[in-house]
Amino acid sequence: MIRFKPGVPRWVPPRLLSRASGLAVPTVWGAVAVAYRMTCPLAHDGTLGARLVSSAVMCTVVTGLVMHVRRRLLRELRRARRIADAAQSVLLRPPPPRVDGLAVAAVHLSADRGARIGGDLYDVIATEHGVRAVIGDVRGHGLGAVRTGAAVLGSFREAAHDEADLAGVLRRLERAMARHLRERSHAESDLTGDVPDGEDFVTVLLLEIRPDGEIRALNCGHPWPHLLTGARADPLSHAEPLPPLGLFPLPPELPAVPCGHLLPGDALVLHTDGVEEARNAEGGFFPLRAVLAEAARDHPLTPQSVRRTVLAALLRHTTGPPKDDVALLVLRNERPPRCPSPGAARDTVRPAAADPCPTDPLQFPA
Incomplete structure (x- = not known):
C-alpha cells in the first residue's frame, strides 16, 4: 500500500485530471435535470404551461450536453491535426x-x-x-x-x-x-x-x-x-x-x-x-x-x-x-x-548567346 506523508500534496496524473474535468460538466447538467424533476412542483404538474416549462428545461439540459461534447470533439480534432502536421514535418519535411x-x-x-x-x-x-x-x-x-x-x-x-x-x-x-x-x-x-x-x-x-x-x-x-x-x-x-x-x-x-x-x-x-x-x-x-x-x-x-x-x-x-x-x-x-579550363572541351549544349565564358584562350584568367 502506498502511504502519503501528511501535508505533502499528492501527485495526480494529468490524464486523470483531464477525464475528471471532462466529466464535471455532464455531471452538473445531469444534477440540474435530476434536481428539477425531484424538487420543482412544475415537473409534476400536468397542465399545459407546466409541461412547456419542463420541456424547455430538458431542452436546455440536452443542448448543454451536446455543446459540451461538440467542444471536446473539436479540441480532439485540433489536437489530431497538430499531430498530423508534426508527423508530416518529420516524414516530408x-x-x-x-x-x-x-x-x-x-x-x-x-x-x-x-x-x-x-x-x-x-x-x-x-x-x-x-x-x-x-x-x-x-x-x-x-x-x-x-x-x-x-x-x-x-x-x-x-x-x-x-x-x-x-x-x-x-x-x-x-x-x-x-x-x-x-x-x-x-x-x-x-x-x-x-x-x-x-x-x-x-x-x-x-x-x-x-x-x-x-x-x-x-x-x-x-x-x-x-x-x-x-x-x-x-x-x-x-x-x-x-x-x-x-x-x-x-x-x-x-x-x-x-x-x-x-x-x-x-x-x-x-x-x-x-x-x-x-x-x-x-x-x-x-x-x-x-x-x-x-x-x-x-x-x-x-x-x-x-x-x-x-x-x-x-x-x-x-x-x-x-x-x-x-x-x-x-x-x-x-x-x-563555371568556365572550363583553357584546354578543356566546351559544353556544346549551352547556347552561344548564353555562354558567359570567353572563347579566346588568352582571355582566361591565370
Missing part, C-alpha cells in the same frame, strides 16, 4: 529554399480525404558528393504506405552522406525496404494469422547533381523528371528503368545513368505518377509536358512559379482534389557559371 546553390520548391497532396501525408516521398540533401535528391511513390495509401515511405526516407537520409556513389545509396534503400517488408509481414501474420500478398513496392528515383552541374540518376520504376531549359520541357532521359524496390532483387551492377548537365538557369521537375495520370471528367490525362513548357516561358523562372503553374493547371484539369497522391520537387540551378 519542407526543403530549405536553397541547397548548395540550387533553389528548391516542393509540394505534396494526399488523395485520402482529410489526410496530411500519404504514400509519396521526396527529399533533397547537400552532401560532400554533390546534391542528392530522391522522389518515390509507395503502392497504396493509408498508414501502411506512410510507414513504408518513412523507412525508405530514413535510409536515404543516412546513405546519401555515407555512400560515395548512387549505387551504394540504392543498395541501402533496397535493404531497408526488404527489412521493413519482413517486419511488417511478421507483424501482420502474428495478428491475423494470414500471409500478406507480398506485392508491396515503392518506385524510387535517385538524382545526383555535382558542383559542375553534371546529373547522374538511378531509376527504379519511377517517371523520369523533366528538364526545363529556355522555353522547352523535355524528359531528362529515356533509359529503361530498373524494377521498383520490393518486387524483384536489383541486378548485381547498378551503373548510374548520365543525364547531361543542369546549367545555370535551368530547372528540374521531379514528380510522381499521380501528376501524369490525373484525369479530367472526360478521362483525358493531364498534359504535364505542355504545362511545364508554359511554365518554362515565365520570366523570371523560379521553382515557386513552376510549382504554382503546375498545381493551378492540375486542379483545373481534375476539377477538384486528385484521385491519387501528388508530389512535386523543383530544383533550379542558381550557381554562378
Whole structure:
C-alpha cells in the first residue's frame, strides 16, 4: 500500500485530471435535470404551461450536453491535426529554399480525404558528393504506405552522406525496404494469422547533381523528371528503368545513368505518377509536358512559379482534389557559371548567346 506523508500534496496524473474535468460538466447538467424533476412542483404538474416549462428545461439540459461534447470533439480534432502536421514535418519535411546553390520548391497532396501525408516521398540533401535528391511513390495509401515511405526516407537520409556513389545509396534503400517488408509481414501474420500478398513496392528515383552541374540518376520504376531549359520541357532521359524496390532483387551492377548537365538557369521537375495520370471528367490525362513548357516561358523562372503553374493547371484539369497522391520537387540551378579550363572541351549544349565564358584562350584568367 502506498502511504502519503501528511501535508505533502499528492501527485495526480494529468490524464486523470483531464477525464475528471471532462466529466464535471455532464455531471452538473445531469444534477440540474435530476434536481428539477425531484424538487420543482412544475415537473409534476400536468397542465399545459407546466409541461412547456419542463420541456424547455430538458431542452436546455440536452443542448448543454451536446455543446459540451461538440467542444471536446473539436479540441480532439485540433489536437489530431497538430499531430498530423508534426508527423508530416518529420516524414516530408519542407526543403530549405536553397541547397548548395540550387533553389528548391516542393509540394505534396494526399488523395485520402482529410489526410496530411500519404504514400509519396521526396527529399533533397547537400552532401560532400554533390546534391542528392530522391522522389518515390509507395503502392497504396493509408498508414501502411506512410510507414513504408518513412523507412525508405530514413535510409536515404543516412546513405546519401555515407555512400560515395548512387549505387551504394540504392543498395541501402533496397535493404531497408526488404527489412521493413519482413517486419511488417511478421507483424501482420502474428495478428491475423494470414500471409500478406507480398506485392508491396515503392518506385524510387535517385538524382545526383555535382558542383559542375553534371546529373547522374538511378531509376527504379519511377517517371523520369523533366528538364526545363529556355522555353522547352523535355524528359531528362529515356533509359529503361530498373524494377521498383520490393518486387524483384536489383541486378548485381547498378551503373548510374548520365543525364547531361543542369546549367545555370535551368530547372528540374521531379514528380510522381499521380501528376501524369490525373484525369479530367472526360478521362483525358493531364498534359504535364505542355504545362511545364508554359511554365518554362515565365520570366523570371523560379521553382515557386513552376510549382504554382503546375498545381493551378492540375486542379483545373481534375476539377477538384486528385484521385491519387501528388508530389512535386523543383530544383533550379542558381550557381554562378563555371568556365572550363583553357584546354578543356566546351559544353556544346549551352547556347552561344548564353555562354558567359570567353572563347579566346588568352582571355582566361591565370
